[in-house]
Amino acid sequence: MTTVDRPLRIVRTYHPRRGRLSGRHFDALERLAARYTFEIGWNVDVLEIGSGMGEATALMAAADPGRRYLAVEVHTPGVANLLHLIDEAGLGNVRIAAVDAFELLASNIPSGSLAAVHVFFPDPWPKARHHKRRLIVPERVAVLRDRLKPGGILHCATDDAGYAQAMLETLTADQELVNVYDGFAPRPAHRPVTKFEQRALRAGRPSFDVMYEKR
Numbered sequence: 001m002t003t004v005d006r007p008l009r010i011v012r013t014y015h016p017r018r019g020r021l022s023g024r025h026f027d028a029l030e031r032l033a034a035r036y037t038f039e040i041g042w043n044v045d046v047l048e049i050g051s052g053m054g055e056a057t058a059l060m061a062a063a064d065p066g067r068r069y070l071a072v073e074v075h076t077p078g079v080a081n082l083l084h085l086i087d088e089a090g091l092g093n094v095r096i097a098a099v100d101a102f103e104l105l106a107s108n109i110p111s112g113s114l115a116a117v118h119v120f121f122p123d124p125w126p127k128a129r130h131h132k133r134r135l136i137v138p139e140r141v142a143v144l145r146d147r148l149k150p151g152g153i154l155h156c157a158t159d160d161a162g163y164a165q166a167m168l169e170t171l172t173a174d175q176e177l178v179n180v181y182d183g184f185a186p187r188p189a190h191r192p193v194t195k196f197e198q199r200a201l202r203a204g205r206p207s208f209d210v211m212y213e214k215r
């Protein structure tokens, strides 16, 4: 690669992972993907980036039937699991996009359209040379904030204390976002505890929530 090409390299925010699909997941993809895949024209209220296995998405959407949830996740077993959960719970207000969230945001989510963006336990990318891969960095936050309506909420959670502090600093520095709380948010009852969070709690890492409102 020449130095001229280098700026064109895409900085990924996720680890490319291979995962074997279980029979149940394979079946969910085959039967349900067409029905629950996001299509342009389906107006989104709440966007979740990196929905993982989809446990939080399915529970939050079930508790909030008046709003439409779009879960974006690149990990195929996670997509399949959420398809299964949506179908099992009979949820009509959830769609999934199995793409890089920032590709989707670039062309398919209008400016000023979202009531909320959820980013729960994003990969912390702890090494300094990987920080550019984090989801919560100024350039990516600028995109998320642009897609929020005035009064819309950006809600992030992490079990990585260093990333939590960086989130607070990055979001506070954004002139168009206002912290809903003074510092970290109290743990919101409406955010379910996922297996991911349970594992972190067992390992002695508590969660930090941050909630910012677009001006």
Ligand SMILES: C[S@@+](CC[C@H](N)C(=O)[O-])C[C@H]1O[C@@H](n2cnc3c(N)ncnc32)[C@H](O)[C@@H]1O
Pocket: 013, 014, 015, 049, 050, 051, 052, 053, 056, 072, 073, 074, 075, 078, 099, 100, 101, 102, 119, 120, 121, 122, 123, 194, 195, 196, 197
């Ligand atoms: C550490 S997991 C957390 C999953 C889930 N939110 C939870 O709490 O259990 C982070 C997830 O974000 C996904 N992810 C990271 N960057 C993404 C992007 N740009 N677009 C879509 N998904 C992304 C990864 O594939 C991964 O599944």
